Amino acid sequence: MQRILKAAIAALWFMLLTLPVLGIKLNVAAKSVIWRFDRILALGAGIFVLALIWDWCFTRKAAGIKIVTLPAGFNLAEIIEAFRNRRGLRLGGLALLAVVLLGMPMVSSFYQTNIMISALLYVMLALGLNIVVGLAGQLVLGYVAFYAIGAYTYGLLNQYFGLGFWACLPIGGFLTVLFGLGLGFPVLRLRGDYLAIVTLGFGEIVRLTLQNWNSVTGGPRGVSDIPRPGFFGMSMDITASTTYIYYLVLAAVIITIVVITRLKNSRVGLALQALREDEIACEAMGVDITRVKLSAFALGSCWAGFAGVIFAAKTTYINPSSFTFMESAMILSMVVLGGMGSIAGVVIAALILILAPEYLRAFSDYRMLLFGAIMVIMMLFRPQGLISGERRRYRIGALHGAEGGRS
Amino acid sequence: MDIQFFIELFFGGLTRGSIYALIALGYTLVYGIIGLINFAHGEVYMLGAFTALLIAGALGVYGLPAGGILIVAALAAIVWCSAYGYTLEKVAYKPLRGAPRLSPLISAIGMSIFLQNYVLLAQTSDFVPFPNLLPEMDFLEHIDYVMGASDFLILMVSTIAMVLLSVFIRYTRMGKAMRATAQNRKMALLLGINADRIISLTFIVGSSLAALGGVLIASHMGQVNFGIGFLAGLKAFTAAVLGGIGSIPGAMVGGLVLGLAESFTTGYFSGNYEDMLAFGILILILIFRPDGILGKATVQKV
Numbered sequence: 001m002q003r004i005l006k007a008a009i010a011a012l013w014f015m016l017l018t019l020p021v022l023g024i025k026l027n028v029a030a031k032s033v034i035w036r037f038d039r040i041l042a043l044g045a046g047i048f049v050l051a052l053i054w055d056w057c058f059t060r061k062a063a064g065i066k067i068v069t070l071p072a073g074f075n076l077a078e079i080i081e082a083f084r085n086r087r088g089l090r091l092g093g094l095a096l097l098a099v100v101l102l103g104m105p106m107v108s109s110f111y112q113t114n115i116m117i118s119a120l121l122y123v124m125l126a127l128g129l130n131i132v133v134g135l136a137g138q139l140v141l142g143y144v145a146f147y148a149i150g151a152y153t154y155g156l157l158n159q160y161f162g163l164g165f166w167a168c169l170p171i172g173g174f175l176t177v178l179f180g181l182g183l184g185f186p187v188l189r190l191r192g193d194y195l196a197i198v199t200l201g202f203g204e205i206v207r208l209t210l211q212n213w214n215s216v217t218g219g220p221r222g223v224s225d226i227p228r229p230g231f232f233g234m235s236m237d238i239t240a241s242t243t244y245i246y247y248l249v250l251a252a253v254i255i256t257i258v259v260i261t262r263l264k265n266s267r268v269g270l271a272l273q274a275l276r277e278d279e280i281a282c283e284a285m286g287v288d289i290t291r292v293k294l295s296a297f298a299l300g301s302c303w304a305g306f307a308g309v310i311f312a313a314k315t316t317y318i319n320p321s322s323f324t325f326m327e328s329a330m331i332l333s334m335v336v337l338g339g340m341g342s343i344a345g346v347v348i349a350a351l352i353l354i355l356a357p358e359y360l361r362a363f364s365d366y367r368m369l370l371f372g373a374i375m376v377i378m379m380l381f382r383p384q385g386l387i388s389g390e391r392r393r394y395r396i397g398a399l400h401g402a403e404g405g406r407s
Numbered sequence: 408m409d410i411q412f413f414i415e416l417f418f419g420g421l422t423r424g425s426i427y428a429l430i431a432l433g434y435t436l437v438y439g440i441i442g443l444i445n446f447a448h449g450e451v452y453m454l455g456a457f458t459a460l461l462i463a464g465a466l467g468v469y470g471l472p473a474g475g476i477l478i479v480a481a482l483a484a485i486v487w488c489s490a491y492g493y494t495l496e497k498v499a500y501k502p503l504r505g506a507p508r509l510s511p512l513i514s515a516i517g518m519s520i521f522l523q524n525y526v527l528l529a530q531t532s533d534f535v536p537f538p539n540l541l542p543e544m545d546f547l548e549h550i551d552y553v554m555g556a557s558d559f560l561i562l563m564v565s566t567i568a569m570v571l572l573s574v575f576i577r578y579t580r581m582g583k584a585m586r587a588t589a590q591n592r593k594m595a596l597l598l599g600i601n602a603d604r605i606i607s608l609t610f611i612v613g614s615s616l617a618a619l620g621g622v623l624i625a626s627h628m629g630q631v632n633f634g635i636g637f638l639a640g641l642k643a644f645t646a647a648v649l650g651g652i653g654s655i656p657g658a659m660v661g662g663l664v665l666g667l668a669e670s671f672t673t674g675y676f677s678g679n680y681e682d683m684l685a686f687g688i689l690i691l692i693l694i695f696r697p698d699g700i701l702g703k704a705t706v707q708k709v
Contacts, residue, residue: 192509
């Protein structure tokens, strides 16, 4: 009963709170006011239900009970565990996934292939950011700047020097690494929240430079007529070349996943995770913080560079408005939703967040609203993300040379 | 050098700087108490501008005199923004107290995006004209090339607000409690200060200042948009850091310095790089002198 009362008070409070912005609509031309009380009432009802759920979630969280208990036959953790441990199941799953992904452009329309390409590009970006934010724990808010640098590398080198896609792909990656290091050096000393703000400033400076440096970057108009990637000089129509780009991105994503998986368990990867857990302890253990931080920036930024080059080739037209802070925030929310440090989680989250609004048209307006809400809700109830990043654990037996090893 | 042009730029910078200072105070107060960059503070400023616009519009339709409308609208903006700030803290930050440092920051970024899109969806994505409600000020006639009615209003109101805030922090019981909480929250708790209430109060005070800034800038610029909070918030944060975050006089000085710097750059060089200047200053300050102009020794927390 008390809960219902609390929820009712919350509903009333939010109805009052949203009264001006949600409830008043001005018609400047006709000089009239439209009061939208229906919306306020609907919101109140929504908040009432939400407040009950909210309260319920917090009681469960406080009591240490899982918020969502899956039915007995469907235990997500067990399924994941099974995939991790049973080789046959894993290979089977991968084969099925491969068939679906490879066959996709044959059955889907041109439009759907295009959506899939951009979803895969975001997967790449999210995985790259996952290295910096998820593994190394350095909150970078200007990640999209590296994406922009990659895209403009291809656009501008092509415009001024006529370089092709395949020449620009490594150059773009290399340049973004340079920029990553250039950003990394001065910010080495900064703590979490200051780092976030400085990188945000960096992202905005890159965007504003692209926007204002008219003579070189074309200003707000951007760069147009960027050629699509060639395939040994074959001429392709737009559908064929889209399919080609699809496979290219798919290959790039697979390479990214393989490299990052390997990286995670390497010396550098472990150092990154140690840095995330505790900077001082990490340094005390003899890890060179400077080198580790710089490698985090370099490793994280290069994927954005590659993704940027591919993006420029896909859209054939780039301008600064594609690289706003909102993009960085979107990529960040993918990492947050998926689970910081978790590769599978980030891939799934990126696909959900890009594909769901495309196919559920009714939601597409609410996309950014949802992204913001997801970031808050995940932090409150499940900070480790959908699939929490697995930690490498050792069994005592492994140390004695017995079977087992990693678990 | 053209002295008149210089004076013009100087007052332009002062006006702009006062607004930055008003918003920067909100950042500094919150940072001083809970050590969090309240990323959504810029959005509260934007909400203030919008609330004032909508209330003023509604009152205008029902035919009230212009001067009265401005005051009512400003008061409404302050009340509602305080409520927004209070709710923001309760929903997005309070449950995360004691969580790892990055969690509340990510939550704050999420809130910022959420609030922007809330206004976008509830109202419009276009720039909305803000009604001109300022009374004629005849005594400004001779200097109207440096100072219009809105500039005068901004300077007056922000000065009064800052003086009031300083008095509040320095001499009232609640102000003392705020300073104590900022210095050492545990100790303050032991002395019987309700820290939760003080934190809420900090958000309310910061949000009302931001709302005031929003109303002033809306009547100065004459238009409002859902996105104005992002850039203004960042610049105000720059101002807060410039003056030394956590320090109240620092935020005021930082705001004025940033405003003047922007105004002179725009006037003598080019307006294209105005926004970049703020970010450049922010990065340089954070790297070379993270304690800001007023330095660590003189930092007076909240």
